[in-house]
Amino acid sequence: MRLEGVGRRHRTGGPWIVRDVALDVPAGTLIRIHGANGSGKSTLLRLIAGIDTPSTGRITGRPRTTAYVPERFPAALPFTAAGYLTAMGRVHGLRRGAAERAGRTWLERLGAGPYANTPLGELSKGSSQKVAVAQALLAPPGGLLALDEAWTGLDPASRAVLDRTVTERVAEGTAVVFVDHDPHRLAGRPDAAYDVAGGRVRPSAVLLDERARGRPRVRVEVQGPPGAALPDGLPGAPHADGHRLTVAAAHSDALLHALLTARPAWHIRSVTPVEEEDPS
Template identity: 60%
Template sequence: MKLQSVGRRYGLRGPWVLRGVDLELPAHTLVRISGTNGTGKSTLLRLIAGIDAPSEGRIDGRPRTAYVPERFPGVLPFTAVGYLRHIGRIHGLDRRTAGARADEWLERFGAGEHSLTPLAELSKGTSQKVAVAQALLAEPELLVLDEAWTGLDAAARAELDRAVAERVAAGATAVYVDHDPLRLADAADSVHSVSGGTLIPAEPAAPNAPRLSGAGSGPRVQIIVTGPPGALPPDGLPGTPEHEIRPDGDILLTVTAPYSDSLLRALLGARPPWHIRQVEHREATKVSQR
């Protein structure tokens, strides 16, 4: 997807909210949009998501898109699970798949007990869990998140981190805004700032640096694995983990924390599968061992 000289204003003579925006959004990429309040971040996300049309310029490419707005319209005539099933059907899922994924995502975000609660009766936090679930259940190619973590409890925020990492690892593009400057900071391929009505590259990825690098200053997970004799982990693993061959022949993989679950699933799902010997936080005591 590519934005070329895109501008947006409301009304024929209204002031320009954004103008001259150029942005390329390749697959398998995580992009953060930053900027102070009122600079046009939400307007940009609505343009990317296809909710608004540009007043000038052009947007080329329209992958299957899911969007979490800054404010979720909770006053709808559905229960939580009924709404998710409905959204799944809109995205083209069959009835059984839509139902199964609705249940799965409610459970992942800790809202399973509220599945039959009308949307209008949900707390703000639970309503936000439904909002992020509806964007994820159809496995979109473009995921657009506008302050999606706001209102979530700590466990649900961590789950959303993992879910975003999973989508990017699967080849999707994710674009997000969040008030926390550390949100997925080590995983982002690039950061762009909205300022003065346009978009400025704030922290472009280094030209020769691997995207979605396992290195970084944030929390990391170390995984010790054993595979076939002399084998190295397969290419294209989620999070592009660093690897180190230990004296005993085991391999130590290091990856940013949001990608750890996706990495474990990929290793266990490889053919032949890799044996997971130990998983631990980089600066913590061992958390699990098999």
């Protein structure tokens, strides 16, 4: 999935919430979005999930299966918790019986099983959040999962369930993009992180410990025109040591494409896997 020159504003001539966003979201990757309150993080996630449409630019390659946990769950819906999850399971392609079973299973896993027959409007904030998380996890692996402060309001046990499930979904090929107020959430696991500030989305300055993740990496040696600087916003937020770029392997194709199609284009001298014992 790729965002190219994407911008969003509520009306023509109005202020941009985000603009000129260039972002790759490969399958099987975990991407964290950082930013202050009101910076546009939620708007970016809604664009990625297909809830909002860009005012400018384009988004290509979005998986057919997309699931989304909003920052604010609309609890005042005319369903019980189990009834809502059954309906959402049907949206994700499950037969009614399978959708009902899956919904109740996720409620149990998240510690909300006793509230299956409770109307949504009568649930506590924490239980409502568990329903919000459960409806997204009904989607089959291999698509796109966007989580906007999904951990907020959950108890420690259900937060741990969500942590494990995100890791499992990524391993199964799901692209997961998330926002969370806890800077230690899934620490060491994201393949890339981006900061949202002033309407712009940039590779994050937060150091990602790729070795701790144990995820495969590649090193790309490049050569550009004399005096040229590397392009901004390269996919995967690669670590640059001169003209040697190290990036998670899942982002390598997008990185090579960005370098080869840059103006001026960059020459790729070599692409090699990084061994775990490599100190750099």
